Amino acid sequence: MGYTVAVVGATGAVGTQMIKMLEExxxxxxxxxxxxxxxxxxxxxxxxxxDVVIExxxxxxxxxxxxxxxxxxxxxxxxxxxxxxxxxxxVVDNTSYFRQHPDVPLAVPExxxxxxxxxxxxxxxxxxxxxxxxxxxxxxxxxWGLERIxxxxxxxxxxxxxxxxxxxxxxxxxxxxxxxxxKDVEANILPSGGDKKxxxxxxxxxxxxxxxxxxxxxxxxxxxxxxxKKIMEDDSIAVSATCVRIxxxxxxxxxxxxxxxxxxxxxxxxxxxxAFPGAVLEDDVAHQIYPQAINAVGSRDTFVGRIxxxxxxxxxxxxxxxxxxxxxxxxxxxxQIAETLHERGLVxxxxxxxxxxx
Amino acid sequence: MGYTVAVVGATGAVGTQMIKMLEExxxxxxxxxxxxxxxxxxxxxxxxxxDVVIExxxxxxxxxxxxxxxxxxxxxxxxxxxxxxxxxxxVVDNTSYFRQHPDVPLAVPExxxxxxxxxxxxxxxxxxxxxxxxxxxxxxxxxWGLERIxxxxxxxxxxxxxxxxxxxxxxxxxxxxxxxxxKDVEANILPSGGDKKxxxxxxxxxxxxxxxxxxxxxxxxxxxxxxxKKIMEDDSIAVSATCVRIxxxxxxxxxxxxxxxxxxxxxxxxxxxxAFPGAVLEDDVAHQIYPQAINAVGSRDTFVGRIxxxxxxxxxxxxxxxxxxxxxxxxxxxxQIAETLHERGLVxxxxxxxxxxx
Numbered sequence: 001m002g003y004t005v006a007v008v009g010a011t012g013a014v015g016t017q018m019i020k021m022l023e024e025x026x027x028x029x030x031x032x033x034x035x036x037x038x039x040x041x042x043x044x045x046x047x048x049x050x051d052v053v054i055e056x057x058x059x060x061x062x063x064x065x066x067x068x069x070x071x072x073x074x075x076x077x078x079x080x081x082x083x084x085x086x087x088x089x090x091v092v093d094n095t096s097y098f099r100q101h102p103d104v105p106l107a108v109p110e111x112x113x114x115x116x117x118x119x120x121x122x123x124x125x126x127x128x129x130x131x132x133x134x135x136x137x138x139x140x141x142x143x144w145g146l147e148r149i150x151x152x153x154x155x156x157x158x159x160x161x162x163x164x165x166x167x168x169x170x171x172x173x174x175x176x177x178x179x180x181x182x183k184d185v186e187a188n189i190l191p192s193g194g195d196k197k198x199x200x201x202x203x204x205x206x207x208x209x210x211x212x213x214x215x216x217x218x219x220x221x222x223x224x225x226x227x228x229k230k231i232m233e234d235d236s237i238a239v240s241a242t243c244v245r246i247x248x249x250x251x252x253x254x255x256x257x258x259x260x261x262x263x264x265x266x267x268x269x270x271x272x273x274x275a276f277p278g279a280v281l282e283d284d285v286a287h288q289i290y291p292q293a294i295n296a297v298g299s300r301d302t303f304v305g306r307i308x309x310x311x312x313x314x315x316x317x318x319x320x321x322x323x324x325x326x327x328x329x330x331x332x333x334x335x336q337i338a339e340t341l342h343e344r345g346l347v348x349x350x351x352x353x354x355x356x357x358x
Numbered sequence: 359m360g361y362t363v364a365v366v367g368a369t370g371a372v373g374t375q376m377i378k379m380l381e382e383x384x385x386x387x388x389x390x391x392x393x394x395x396x397x398x399x400x401x402x403x404x405x406x407x408x409d410v411v412i413e414x415x416x417x418x419x420x421x422x423x424x425x426x427x428x429x430x431x432x433x434x435x436x437x438x439x440x441x442x443x444x445x446x447x448x449v450v451d452n453t454s455y456f457r458q459h460p461d462v463p464l465a466v467p468e469x470x471x472x473x474x475x476x477x478x479x480x481x482x483x484x485x486x487x488x489x490x491x492x493x494x495x496x497x498x499x500x501x502w503g504l505e506r507i508x509x510x511x512x513x514x515x516x517x518x519x520x521x522x523x524x525x526x527x528x529x530x531x532x533x534x535x536x537x538x539x540x541k542d543v544e545a546n547i548l549p550s551g552g553d554k555k556x557x558x559x560x561x562x563x564x565x566x567x568x569x570x571x572x573x574x575x576x577x578x579x580x581x582x583x584x585x586x587k588k589i590m591e592d593d594s595i596a597v598s599a600t601c602v603r604i605x606x607x608x609x610x611x612x613x614x615x616x617x618x619x620x621x622x623x624x625x626x627x628x629x630x631x632x633a634f635p636g637a638v639l640e641d642d643v644a645h646q647i648y649p650q651a652i653n654a655v656g657s658r659d660t661f662v663g664r665i666x667x668x669x670x671x672x673x674x675x676x677x678x679x680x681x682x683x684x685x686x687x688x689x690x691x692x693x694q695i696a697e698t699l700h701e702r703g704l705v706x707x708x709x710x711x712x713x714x715x716x
Contacts, residue, residue, distance in 0.1 A: 036659050039443055047594075052471070058521075074657065105657070108714075116648065143510040148670065148671075150508055150615055150668075152510035152600075152613035154512065154563045154602065154604065164587070166637060169534060172530055172534055173535075175536075176527060176530055176531055176534065176535075177531075177535070181652075182607075183652050191646075195646060196646065197646045199650060200652060203605065203606050203607050203651070204606060204650055204651050204652045205512045205604060205606060205650070205651050206648065206650065207611070207613075207648050207649070207650075207663070207664050207678045208648065212643040212644070215666070215669075216643055216666040217666060218663075225669060238668075238669065238671070239670075239672035240615075240668050240669045240670065240674070240676060242510075242613040242631045242664070242676055244512065244611070244613065244676065245562065246512065246563060246604045246605070246606075247604070247605045248561050248562060248604075248605070249540075249561050253563045253565070253602070255510035255565075255600040255613075257508055257598075257615075260605060280458075284575055285566075285570040286570070287555075288549075288553060288554065288555045288566065288570075288631060290565050290566065291565070292557060292562055292563070292564065292565075293562050294539075294540040294541050294558060294562045295541065305565070306565050306574075306600070307574075308573070308574040308575060310508075310584060310598045311573075311575070311594075311596065311597070311598045312506065312596035312597075312598065313506075313596070313675075316598070318598060318600055320565045320600065321563070326716075
């Protein structure tokens, strides 16, 4: 009656949260399988108190799998997700690899669940920084329309994986316990594991997440632009982002400025956000109530506050948006997509393979 | 031949940096005097290797003083700065108390030195977050004009004083060494010593600096709006800010979006900023060169990078602006004002007292 669910990248920062979200999920799961690199194969991780032996991710590993959650990096998804689809699974991919593929829905279940209906075996989970912005802005877009978005992010290091968390803690200890200047601590991962130079994040702010593109924006910034247009199904929404890493372990914060098509009364904006599923209004400045990263950790919700009119533009609104990047930004949104697929009767083998087998 | 210079608030985070800036200054100083609260009176601090006994700040403490640098909080400036002027001193005030007073110039020496010419005994040093933005934007305003500014700040804890630095370090140690959840660490100062509730800053981002005003912006945010208009002498420039404290000890970072009156080619913007005194262009994304807080600490300069066109607005430009908030943001800008007063022959007693003696 239930599904066989595979978690690809089970040992990672997101993978371990995916397991937790699956344990708490309403999804009927008969069988769980953990896949990872050859290095982790043979080790065990638990599922609902029971040991599960980790298998190596291979082309042939997906026989019998109904739902495969991928979070092991873009190259792993590129290589193995098509084999999972060919074996009859539906893939929910948390990497950026398939997000702009025309045959792949990019889904935030509260925002565009209808996008799932036409899936071809792979559904992409958007970037963490995009997801929480979508949850905050979709209720505004629905009522007043969106003309433009300018966003500056305050992103946690866990978005760069387990290694980045450990590196941040080690750097902080070097400064606080050993008296090192933050300039002199060892840095091997941030701002981007895929780039040449690495800089300390301890007591620093790094205006680079992912590598740079040709237009001087980073890939992370361009993800926010492109993914917003695809999820909201409107290429006319202007989106420019500045993505910044700060010394926070988990939960991303965002300073979001929007211009609406029609003038939106602030009280009504607050009410619309408060009523939207997955969004929580935390906005009472008289009592110093506004979203905080440390309070968002562990929650599936997106917290929105500091909502106020621009001082000059009648259709301009500023807000502060915070969510746990490992949960709504990744693991929970992926499992929530799987739950939505189940509710809509969309967990089924795909007839025609639209993705290249490499 | 030289001046008698007084530092009011000599023991504070900014005061100690003022002393350092005065030691390195070209200003002819015959006599230095340190003033502080009664609690610190009688203790000593050095000036160029020589002990100076700290005196209590009093109405009568300013006899013989030519230049008085105030950085001991708004209420101390409100009470004692007029007495210093009455005694014949020129006051450079680093607090917000006199900044919007119509008889008080608000000065960033690279940007509006002419404002000093009509001083009435008190010159205000702008807010740290405003100063560095002015240094970055004045060269752009001069050539292409400025229509609007949207800024999101990433501010260091040292802006809230020595106590905030110590609190941040203690909170970080509680998390890293004692295993406390960041939610559970002791917080007594931030986000604002003057507000009711206090929240942890360790591994957090606090979207509150100073207390809230009636329009749901904080005083810090409204400082950026009002001070920009006064310094640039143009009330038509639209400025909206979101001010955020992050776990950085010193140096503020800012994500600044501007719209210019005339379209500004990016290469020319970079050249104009590079040529502006006090500004340093750090912008070579192909080599991962952009300003970083940890690199700005100890420098008097303002570092500007990540300069790029908005993706949709032809006259829109984004940039990343970083400077040491204790130096250019406070101590150095104050001493630089004193040097500029000296160079312009403006260090002289004021005939008519325009400020209330309390």
